[in-house]
Amino acid sequence: MRRIVVVGASAAGLAAAETLRREGYDGTLTLVGDEPLAPYDRPPLSKQLLSGEWEPERLALRTPGDLAGLDLDLRLGVAAAGLRLADRTVELADGSTVPYDGLILATGVRPRRLPGAGGHVLRTLDDAMRLRDRLTPGKRLVVVGAGFLGAEAAAVAWRLGCEVTLLEPAPVPLAHAVGSEVGEVLTRAHLDRGVDLRCGVTVTEVTGNGVRLADGELVEADEVLIAIGSVPNTDWLAAGGLTVGDGVVCDEYCEAARNVYAAGDVARWYNPLFGLPMRIEHRTNAAEQGMAAARNLLHPDARKSFAPVPYFWSDQYDMKIQAYGYLRGHDEVAVVEGELAEGRFVAAYRRGEKVTGALAVGMPPKAIRQWRQAIATGADWDGAAVPSHSRAEAVPGGAPA
């Protein structure tokens, strides 16, 4: 293999490129990114960057020297426009074409939007800087969507002295992701601070001076942040011959077609640990999957299935939330340490007969380690020391995303 192309120059693409070099690949390595910036980190965008604690320079994932050491054919500021699978060629938006022997797709996701003009999204450094400039004390900010991103931004804006309204279509924020009991804890964190969290409301459009709700009400705002989830960047692959369906569909090795792999937010792969296809938009997964895809591409005779225990964290107000596993579509949640009411707890998640997830709020991180282990080994729920008095009622529905 003499020509490898990695499309996507964020965490997953960078991890893939680094892994290829570390594992001894010395051929041409092209890294394509649609943003003009060298690879930078996204989780701080809604946290330290938005709050003004950090300046953009701190987000760089590698130093210029580190990047130079990778000896890349670096194509920044140009998006991939098409894939010709039969010709093994990637077409770029500037009209150039790049041939490959091996290809790794790491094009990530873009924010979903709402009808109407205006409103911020929060995905790129530019997005975050634009919003940060507007979040001055006394500004009225409406955040549409109380998922992790929306909640983090709301918490930062509140701390900056903004008047924050958080609008969520579900009855409880994040119930599908973490269960309604944990969702209630996160709800209280907003309400206790005077953030106007309104659930069960649907926003139909962004207007010049706020957002319009489905019942016709106008919620006025100086600034609007739309945080209603993301869409995988697969449009450019539509005619490429790959299977695309809420992400690039891959097997358990992250392979989408012969010598074509996918990694990071855009990859929908089969995780054998849970027996489910999944697409994970977590920072840690991006790096791990980038590495896994690179290794499998480079060593076809020694491929390993990619079977991680997903991990995510979220900072909201003074709470650190950490979770392992796959919490969606769970059948039961049980508090196994601490108390929900105190906002300090570890909750374990069951799907079928197995322990499939664990989430901690306000606990020392070591408290959750044994649960990570239980998930990694596919431990049976009944054998996993779940105290019987702790079991919350089952959460119906919640099909895996």
Place this chain on the structure above:
Amino acid sequence: MKVELEADKCVASGQCVLAAMDVFDQDDEGIAVLLDEQPADEHLDGVREAVAICPAAAIRLVDQ
């Protein structure tokens, strides 16, 4: 090779400890602690893994 840790970037994920238990630990707040600045060769693969998967990009491995 020398390991550098920017502890004020750390988000307490503990991924480094999982990757290289002899080189990293976590304090009670979860913040990464460097146990061995100049790990032996046999630990370097684990450290490289930690560098790559650290969600905060807080770890570097530098030539001396």
